[in-house]
Amino acid sequence: xxxxVVPGEELADKPLRIDNTIIxxxxxxxxxxxxxxxxxxxxxxxxGLWYPRGxxxxxGIIEEDKFNVYTVALDAPYRGxxxxxxxxxxLIAGDIIEATVKELDKTKTAMLARPRRLSGGKxxxxxxxxxxxxxxxxxTMIRQLSMETQSNIKVGMNGxxxxxxxNMDLATRAILxxxxxxxxxxxxxxxxxxxEAGKKV
Amino acid sequence: xxxxxxxxxxxxxxxRLDGRAFDELREIKIEANTVKNAVGSAYIEWGxxxxxxxxxxxxxxxxxHVSDPEKAIIKCRYQMAPFSSLEGHGRTGPNRxxxxxxxxxxxxxxxxxxxxxxxGSEIDLYIEVxxxxxxxxxxxxxxxxxxxxxxxIPMTDLPYxxxxxxxxxxxxxxxxxxxxxxxxxxxPIAISPRQGKVLLFQMDGSMSRxxxxxxxxxxxxxxxxxxKKQRDALRLPYEQIADKYKAVPSNQPQxxxx
Numbered sequence: 001x002x003x004x005v006v007p008g009e010e011l012a013d014k015p016l017r018i019d020n021t022i023i024x025x026x027x028x029x030x031x032x033x034x035x036x037x038x039x040x041x042x043x044x045x046x047x048g049l050w051y052p053r054g055x056x057x058x059x060g061i062i063e064e065d066k067f068n069v070y071t072v073a074l075d076a077p078y079r080g081x082x083x084x085x086x087x088x089x090x091l092i093a094g095d096i097i098e099a100t101v102k103e104l105d106k107t108k109t110a111m112l113a114r115p116r117r118l119s120g121g122k123x124x125x126x127x128x129x130x131x132x133x134x135x136x137x138x139x140t141m142i143r144q145l146s147m148e149t150q151s152n153i154k155v156g157m158n159g160x161x162x163x164x165x166x167n168m169d170l171a172t173r174a175i176l177x178x179x180x181x182x183x184x185x186x187x188x189x190x191x192x193x194x195x196e197a198g199k200k201v
Numbered sequence: 202x203x204x205x206x207x208x209x210x211x212x213x214x215x216x217r218l219d220g221r222a223f224d225e226l227r228e229i230k231i232e233a234n235t236v237k238n239a240v241g242s243a244y245i246e247w248g249x250x251x252x253x254x255x256x257x258x259x260x261x262x263x264x265x266h267v268s269d270p271e272k273a274i275i276k277c278r279y280q281m282a283p284f285s286s287l288e289g290h291g292r293t294g295p296n297r298x299x300x301x302x303x304x305x306x307x308x309x310x311x312x313x314x315x316x317x318x319x320x321g322s323e324i325d326l327y328i329e330v331x332x333x334x335x336x337x338x339x340x341x342x343x344x345x346x347x348x349x350x351x352x353x354i355p356m357t358d359l360p361y362x363x364x365x366x367x368x369x370x371x372x373x374x375x376x377x378x379x380x381x382x383x384x385x386x387x388x389p390i391a392i393s394p395r396q397g398k399v400l401l402f403q404m405d406g407s408m409s410r411x412x413x414x415x416x417x418x419x420x421x422x423x424x425x426x427x428x429k430k431q432r433d434a435l436r437l438p439y440e441q442i443a444d445k446y447k448a449v450p451s452n453q454p455q456x457x458x459x
Contacts, residue, residue, distance in 0.1 A: 004436045007350050008313075008358035008395045022357050029395065031315060031355035033435060046439060047241070047353035049259070051318075077259035077273075077322040107270070108320055129353060183439055184446045 002037045004046070004183075005030045011043070018043050035183055046183060050076050050128035050158045052110040056101040059123065059156030060112070062091050072097065072112060074158045075125060078104070080112045087115055096123060096162060098154050118154060121164030124172060126179050128159035133182040134175060141178070141188065145171055148195040170198040208383050211368045217380065223373045226363070226423050231344065231434035233351050241352025243434065245344035248377060249334035252341055254348040255327045262323035273319035277307035279328040279341055286333040286378070302338045303328075309342055309362075309391045309400040315355040324354060335378035336364045342391045342401065347431050360400055361427040362391040365416040367408055374419050388413070390420040394428050397421070 005011065009030050011021060016028040020043055023029075030036065033047040052058075052074075060072035060080050070091055072080030082091075082099065091097065096119075099112035126134065135142050135155060146153045150166030163171055174191050181187055211218060221227070227248030236242035239255035262268030279302040281291030290298070306328065314324065326349070328341040339362030346359045366376040367386035381387055386406030393400055399417070408416065 004439055006359055006432050006435045007356040008393075009432075010395075020355065024357075024396070029357070031357060032353060033350055045353065047351055049353050077261070077319045079261060127353070181442055181446070184443050186446060190446075 001039075002035045002044075005034050005036045005043075007031055007033065011036055012038075012041075016041055020045055020048070044183075045129045047127065048129035050074075050131075052076070052078050052101045052104055052158075054101055054103055056157040057098065057155070058101060058110070058112070058158045059096065059098055059118070059154060059160035059162050060158070061123075062093050062095040062097060065091065065093060070115075072099070074110065074156075075160060076128075076158050078108050078110045080110045082112045082115050086113060089117075091115070091117060096121075098156070098162070118162050118164070121152070121162050122168065124161040124163065124175060126159045126161060126175070128157065130179045130182045131155060131157055131159060133187070134161070134178050136188070141191070144188075144192065145174055145195070148192075148199065149174070167198070170195065173198070209379065211380055211383060212371060217368075217373060219377060221375075223371060224419055224422070226375045226426060227377065229343075229427065229430050231347055231430050233347055233434045234438060239348075239352075241348045241350070241354070243344045243347035243351060245340055245347075247336065247340040247343070248375075249332060250330070250337055250340045251332040252337065252344050253329045253331060254341065254345040255329075256345075256348045256352040256354065257325040257327075259319040259322035259324050259354065262321060268321045268323070270320055272316035273314075273322045273324055275307045275310055275314065275316070275324050275326060277303045277310070277326040277328070277345075279303045279306055279330070279338070281330040281333055281337070285330050290333060291330070302341070305401055305403065306338065306342055306345065309360060310345065310349065312398070312400050313346075313356045313358045313360055313393055314349065315357065318355060333378070335376050335381040336389070338362065339364045339389045339391065343427055343431065347434055350431075350435055358393040358395045359428065359431055360391050360393045361424050361431060362389060362401065363420050363423050363427060364389040365419050367406065367412065372412060372416055372419060374423055386412075388416050390417065392420060392424055394424055 011028045015023045020032045032045045035044040060074045063073045064071045068084045070082045097115045099115040102111045102113040149171040151171045152164045154162045230246040232244045235244040236255045241256040283292045342362035365388045366384040386408045388404045391401035
């Protein structure tokens, strides 16, 4: 059984090594709003920020074109950097790109690799803590979404989602539903029926 | 601390002017996620106080010279709306009082937010008093804690604030504006409930050592009620949606643990 915990709430009366917790006086406390499973000892953040990790796929907007780097706004406390030599063609400020986090440097700047320019479409800003649910287990949810709406959807771990083509309205509605109801059961089926109903309209 | 010949009688027939007992809080209502554009937000109605808190960030600290390469900085702005109170609070823009309260609120939260996780960034915390009726700094800290929790910024605790005052020799909890103006002492206190640490302690007027200890005890006792209100406000939006579908989840994919 899972329960909703708030910052400072006790999870266990013994020290547990779980992310987003602190251990104080031999007890474990949560530092976030989260769902905690007492049996499996799993803490799932309900609200949380994105911490870049190598290999994360991100969506960003080119902020500045400097001499040999581009700075990228990631809607996070971290700024992205792309070396001009990694870019095919030219990017200009305002371009939307998809890229992969290569590494984090000491100043907490995320070095990005393999940038791809995304033209057209629109961007949704989601809570980063809900992105895993949008992707679904083994990317099943997002695959279902793109298939049913015929929309090209790129998901960034930083909370930005880019959509283009197909039934974008339906896809947007579905993604926002997933964000709002991420902590509930049977979401996959509800999204599925929502997509099917939306297609008929 | 008002005084002199015009001081009104604050305790009549063993009760306070608004009919409360000496250790009774005013009614508290807290709502989470009230400002859509903010990363985290909350709204509180504490008696006649109406306060909105919103959190933005963490984002890159600007101007650059204020940033700290070791940890995040908090920029807190407490402000009373020009229409918020009978007195002139807020009518002339930022003032000495607002600057002071912003500072003590910031220092309160520096003790509970895990600032070292976001070096070089800033967290903006706005506390806007829409209607003030005494004890706004305590209520502001209480609602700001809820707003910070909804923003997903990691915190080691959910602090609360409450004020204790002295009317004659009688200690009273949670002063309203008239009591605040004419009492013999006013002590706003903020406490981190998990560790029982006092994060804010200011005193206007004077109290004996015993009275201070008693005041702290009253604040801690009241804190149990306030903390529960905070936690309930945070859980409510999630429980409402979960109730709609009658089960709290067990088989959802786990996000990448940060």
